[in-house]
Amino acid sequence: MAVAGLSACSLIDEDMSSCDTDYTLDYELQLVTNLTTELQTQLSMQPELMDQLSPVFTDHAHDVDLSFYDVQEDYSRLHHESHIMDANQTSYTLYIPVREYFHVAVANLQPVNPDGSLAQKQIYLVGDEKRPTSRIEQPVNSTDNTIPSHHTGVFTARLPMNIKEGEDQEFNVNLYMANCASALVLDTLGSGIKDVRVFASGFANGFNLADSTYIFSFTPQVQADEVKVEDHRFMCFSEVNFPSKDLITKSVIDTDDPYISEASEEELWRYTIYIKAQDGSVTETILSVKLPLKPGQFKLISGKVQPDGGVAPREPYVGASVTLQWNDGPSWIVDF
Secondary structure (H helix, E strand, O other): OOOOOOOOOOOOOOOOOOOEEEEEEEEEEEOOOOHHHHHHHHHHHHHHHHHHHOOOOOOOEEEEEEEEEOOOOOOEEEEEEEEEEEEOEEEEEEEEEOOEEEEEEEEOOOOEOOOOOEOOOOOEEEOOOEOOOOEEEOOOEOOOOEEEOOOOOOEEEEEEEEOOOOOOOOOEEEEEEOOEEEEEEEEOOOOOEEEEEEEEEOEOOEEEOOOOEEEOOOOOEEEOEEEOOOOOOEEEEEEEEOOEOOOOOOOOOOOOOOOOOOOOOOOOEEEEEEEEEOOOOEEEEEEEEOOOOOOOOEEEEEEEEOOOOOEEEOOOOEEEEEEOOOOOOOOOOOOO
16 A cells, blocks of 8 residues: 655645655565466476476565656656565555656566575566666577576566645555466387477567567577476476467457467467487477467476477377478577
């Protein structure tokens, strides 16, 4: 709850527009996800995947970045603060002039390792001096167009705020998850494979903070991380990234579940799998997924590795294209 207090910096009937006032803002992370429900389809790997993804699908924020923009003229940032939050809900008292603002908040820009130390940053604020250009992006390796998987869930919020003189006001800021995740489970029984490399693509490369739209200016390759599982028959890989495109289909599904979608007629995102056989040959399989991957969502894809190294998907909304004896080109290198 936010309370705007009176400020005795002016006489009665004088212009109060430049007068500062102090007030508090309540921030709360709202985690909306289907992680637990989706993991019910792979009960044997539920503990390992939960351990891998729990730092991502969490309502706990390490840090929060707060910007307050002008609503007229050039939409410049008028006030900026950063705080260590270390909670899922907190309040901050600010002291800024009475006027209208457009407020933007971003949580978890700085990932933290399990031991509490700071990890390498993966997502950065860009163009945040102006409201229309304020966005979050991830740097891409220009050599092979790859990015690492995100290590934490990123949460954002935006809120028009009219700070009025002499009024008690309430401002509640709810932050929602801006990225998502998926996992690939491979049944390797009888395949005799030597090594596997997995990449995912088809996702946004940035997010506009002012209007909650995703940027698809290019498509980076996300390096999936292997998840060690006890059952050696299976191999599991996970990746965390911005969402895919969500194409409008012919029918409308009436449901309260935000993650139920009708399959598209075309690919929305993909897994690219490189499997190295014992003889050194490499097989490339592209699994084309026709369901969107939305903010806060987790999607699990499974497949059976064939004797020739190709992967046969088990979900009806996933197609497959296999290239035997694959050789990497000059612009795409798979390091086995």
